[in-house]
Amino acid sequence: MTKIFKKLFAVALVTAPFFSEAADSLIKEATFIRPDAANAGLKLPAGFGALMYAENLGQARHIVVNKNGDVYIKLARLKNGKGIIKLRDKNADGRSDDTSGFADYGGTGIAIKNNYLYASSNTDVYRYKLNANNEVENEAKPEHIIGGLISRGQHNTKSITLDNSGNIYVNIGAFSNSCQEQDRQNGSKGKDPCPILDSAGGVWQFKADKLDQTYKDGVRYATGTRNVVGLDWNTEINELFVMQQGRDQLFQMWPQFYNQKQGAELPAEEMFLVKKGMNFGWPYCFYDHFQNKKILAPEYGGDGKKIGRCAEMQNPVVAFPGHMAPNGLLFYTGNMYPEKYKNGAFIAFHGSWNRSPEPQEGFYVAFVPMKEGKPAGKWEIFANGFSGVEKVENSRDVKYRPCGLAQGPDGSLYVTDDNKGNIWRIIYNSKK
Amino acid sequence: MKKVIITLTLSIVVVILLWAQPKKPLATQQKKSTTTQTKKSTAVQAKAPAGAQASIERGRQTYSQVCAACHQKDGGGVPRLNPPLIKTEYVLGDKTRLIGIILKGLNQPIEIDDEEYTNPMPPQSHLTDQQIADVLTFVRNNFGNKASAVTTAEVKAVRAKT
Numbered sequence A: 001m002t003k004i005f006k007k008l009f010a011v012a013l014v015t016a017p018f019f020s021e022a023a024d025s026l027i028k029e030a031t032f033i034r035p036d037a038a039n040a041g042l043k044l045p046a047g048f049g050a051l052m053y054a055e056n057l058g059q060a061r062h063i064v065v066n067k068n069g070d071v072y073i074k075l076a077r078l079k080n081g082k083g084i085i086k087l088r089d090k091n092a093d094g095r096s097d098d099t100s101g102f103a104d105y106g107g108t109g110i111a112i113k114n115n116y117l118y119a120s121s122n123t124d125v126y127r128y129k130l131n132a133n134n135e136v137e138n139e140a141k142p143e144h145i146i147g148g149l150i151s152r153g154q155h156n157t158k159s160i161t162l163d164n165s166g167n168i169y170v171n172i173g174a175f176s177n178s179c180q181e182q183d184r185q186n187g188s189k190g191k192d193p194c195p196i197l198d199s200a201g202g203v204w205q206f207k208a209d210k211l212d213q214t215y216k217d218g219v220r221y222a223t224g225t226r227n228v229v230g231l232d233w234n235t236e237i238n239e240l241f242v243m244q245q246g247r248d249q250l251f252q253m254w255p256q257f258y259n260q261k262q263g264a265e266l267p268a269e270e271m272f273l274v275k276k277g278m279n280f281g282w283p284y285c286f287y288d289h290f291q292n293k294k295i296l297a298p299e300y301g302g303d304g305k306k307i308g309r310c311a312e313m314q315n316p317v318v319a320f321p322g323h324m325a326p327n328g329l330l331f332y333t334g335n336m337y338p339e340k341y342k343n344g345a346f347i348a349f350h351g352s353w354n355r356s357p358e359p360q361e362g363f364y365v366a367f368v369p370m371k372e373g374k375p376a377g378k379w380e381i382f383a384n385g386f387s388g389v390e391k392v393e394n395s396r397d398v399k400y401r402p403c404g405l406a407q408g409p410d411g412s413l414y415v416t417d418d419n420k421g422n423i424w425r426i427i428y429n430s431k432k
Numbered sequence B: 001m002k003k004v005i006i007t008l009t010l011s012i013v014v015v016i017l018l019w020a021q022p023k024k025p026l027a028t029q030q031k032k033s034t035t036t037q038t039k040k041s042t043a044v045q046a047k048a049p050a051g052a053q054a055s056i057e058r059g060r061q062t063y064s065q066v067c068a069a070c071h072q073k074d075g076g077g078v079p080r081l082n083p084p085l086i087k088t089e090y091v092l093g094d095k096t097r098l099i100g101i102i103l104k105g106l107n108q109p110i111e112i113d114d115e116e117y118t119n120p121m122p123p124q125s126h127l128t129d130q131q132i133a134d135v136l137t138f139v140r141n142n143f144g145n146k147a148s149a150v151t152t153a154e155v156k157a158v159r160a161k162t
Helices: A002-030 A037-041 A260-265 A308-312 B002-018 B050-071 B095-104 B129-140 B152-161
Strands: A048-054 A060-065 A071-079 A082-088 A098-102 A110-113 A116-120 A125-129 A143-146 A160-162 A167-172 A202-207 A219-223 A230-234 A239-244 A269-274 A285-288 A293-296 A318-320 A326-331 A345-349 A364-368 A380-383 A402-407 A413-417 A423-428
Touching: A037 A048, A060 A110, A060 A413, A071 A110, A071 A116, A071 A402, A110 A160, A116 A160, A143 A167, A160 A230, A167 A230, A219 A269, A230 A345, A239 A326, A269 A326, A269 A345, A293 A308, A318 A345, A326 A413, A345 A402, A345 A413, A364 A402, B050 B129, B095 B129, B095 B152, B129 B152
Parallel strands: A060 A402, A230 A326, A326 A402
Antiparallel strands: A048 A423, A060 A071, A071 A082, A082 A098, A110 A116, A116 A125, A125 A143, A160 A167, A167 A202, A202 A219, A230 A239, A239 A269, A269 A318, A285 A293, A326 A345, A345 A364, A364 A380, A402 A413, A413 A423
8 A cells, every 4th residue: 555655656746747737726726715613703694704814913903905915904002013014824724824013103094005005193194115026115114195183082093095096085083072162071062163173073185195295285075074984985986985983972961852772872873975075064963863864963052853054964875873983994896705795885893882871882894785885775784793792781891893894805804803903804605 | 835735636636546546635624713712800899998888879879870981880991992990090099189080080191001091081070079079989999999988078178279
């Protein structure tokens, strides 16, 4: 028997070169990756599987996958002195086995466009040239694209996305809950007009390739967005979409108009289609998804019903339950998932903290089927189980919090968690 | 390495086939994953100093009505937004500073256990001296904390100076 094997091996060695090319294509074909046992803790629709791509990276915020499969992740705070983590899957088992890092600033935004890697701190946006080998050319010296953006504690992260015409869009969140004279104070009136809107509470557009831009070089592309951490350019209809995190604490601050349950459920978290010059209403208005309309905020004379100036504000494309904190938005353009998912929107909900005494909600990735930028069906939960508990009573019980989303070149979906820094990769395998 | 293995395997398989001795290729190995179990920490109830018990009970009410929305029922806070009230230097330390936080609120970057919190805390000066004394005595003797009671007189004294 051993003799036969020796013979076989010898013949194999001799003939190997002739099969080399076939092996190459086989590697491509046959190394379809397999999900982890129990899908690495996630509950997914039938046919989908998940695997843990990487673990314990730190406060992993947004993520992008390059065309060669390299993964870049922006960390909110430096870990071991690095603010961007680069992951690579060298042995093609679907999981990262090569970790490196660069960038000396924390932040949230990261994107790739036209062979540049863009990343943001809470005040600045940088970009790094990617060379022909898909490597960052100079990790230590990025180009400084935008600077001087307002960062005052609340909602200070700067998410970014780019269009196909050389522009970059930056979320500048409002440094306030609802622009009250005394922020988050029971009964405090809203400032009218809200001065925050001059420099925040909107989406700003800048040139993607111009150095050292500040507010004066940018355009306030849209206003009245409180904080849109999740944003993405929809290439099907060539428009910007964002996910707004609605205001907090209607009950705590306005118990004369809202009971505790209403405060937990209102207002909606809203998906907006953003066109230049639009106004989405913050802080004057918010969307009530039970009445299906924008209504006047109590800080500005609202009583739970009045509409007033809100008649002129843009309505959402999709409304979600309150306080679930959407942090990531991605339009799916891949070929791996079934047809239903094409051009639909994935949304990473970070999870709520101010729905008590109701249980906290969110902590999952949702999906909205969409065609030509319009919903083509009801939104649904796509990936659940991140929180690790049945019912979330307290924020700290939550194990993982979905934050960023990215699509790999093969069409798999990557989800970050900014609690521990785990990265899931969700695949669809019809052959299973 | 992978390519070498596949190339050789391929050659072997083909050679075997030529010898009309079909054999099945090795089944791809399935990777095992380990999902870590959550370690649930339960808030330890500290024994309160004798006279403070009634104050603590009243404070519990105020806490759940006023503070719990932000600091959560278990005092654990919300990561990166609202800080925990568990064994922090602010909760256990100088009472004048602690009373001051309730009366004046807090909106400056503070760091607890190497973590920053971005939300502001609004002033809670609408609470009475008694309510503030009670809620702080409750916080200082709950969530694993153990520290002296806060009295109405102490709150009154700090309020007079603000």
